[in-house]
Amino acid sequence: DVVMTQSPLSLPVTLGQPASISCRSSQSLVYSDGNTYLHWFQQRPGQSPRRLIDKVSNRDSGVPDRFSGSGSGTDFTLKISRVEAEDVGVYYCLQGTHWPFTFGQGTRLEIK
Amino acid sequence: EVQLVESGGGLVQPGGSLRLSCAASGFTFSTYWMHWVRQVPGKGLVWVARINSDGSTTTYADSVKGRFTISRDNAKNTLYLQMNSLRAEDTAVYYCAEGGVEYWGQGTLVTVSS
Numbered sequence: 001d002v003v004m005t006q007s008p009l010s011l012p013v014t015l016g017q018p019a020s021i022s023c024r025s026s027q028s029l030v031y032s033d034g035n036t037y038l039h040w041f042q043q044r045p046g047q048s049p050r051r052l053i054d055k056v057s058n059r060d061s062g063v064p065d066r067f068s069g070s071g072s073g074t075d076f077t078l079k080i081s082r083v084e085a086e087d088v089g090v091y092y093c094l095q096g097t098h099w100p101f102t103f104g105q106g107t108r109l110e111i112k
Numbered sequence: 113e114v115q116l117v118e119s120g121g122g123l124v125q126p127g128g129s130l131r132l133s134c135a136a137s138g139f140t141f142s143t144y145w146m147h148w149v150r151q152v153p154g155k156g157l158v159w160v161a162r163i164n165s166d167g168s169t170t171t172y173a174d175s176v177k178g179r180f181t182i183s184r185d186n187a188k189n190t191l192y193l194q195m196n197s198l199r200a201e202d203t204a205v206y207y208c209a210e211g212g213v214e215y216w217g218q219g220t221l222v223t224v225s226s
């Protein structure tokens with residue numbers, strides 16, 4: 001299985017400051033169709049996962065533009081330009097290129 | 113509006129069976145792959161199974177292969193997960209998700225305990 005390694009696992013951030021989460025895969029996530037199926041999710045306490053970023057860098061509808069995704073191959077990053085209180089939760093990367101799809105361990109973002 | 117509503121969770125004894133359902137609306141269900149994903153409370157997300165649009169192709173995580181069966185009824189816009197030979201380690205919240213993983217249900221809790 002493809003191993004997804006996130007860092008850091010805990011991310012205390014001051015309101016209004018930027019935050020960055022890294023996600024590395026044990027294999028390239030480029031699929032045969034040329035797409036890279038690396039997605040980012042936010043899970044707020046008590047809620048279902050919510051997709052934020054589709055295929056590396058495409059922000060989903062309704063997602064604030066302070067969220068951005070980048071990367072290629074095996075190395076990916078989620079950035080929040082200015083953290084707000086509503087951003088508290090756990091963030092996961094997901095690879096959907098190789099079966100079984102696999103998630104990173106999750107990064108818990110908290111307000112410092 | 114896309115909606116996925118899971119049901120069927122509950123308390124079951126080890127070795128028992130349970131069938132989960134996921135009622136879909138707001139999109140053309142019959143044209144999408146569908147997935148089941150589970151999450152032990154307080155832990156991370158793990159893929160369980162997936163099924164293609166007409167139900168002819170299914171894939172399972174090794175941990176559930178031979179015990180769980182994913183299926184769908186496109187006439188009823190409903191996805192199923194038949195879970196047999198349940199173990200304590202199957203205790204989790206089970207989510208259904210549409211093929212592009214943009215939309216998820218609210219989850220249903222399965223507890224396997226004597």
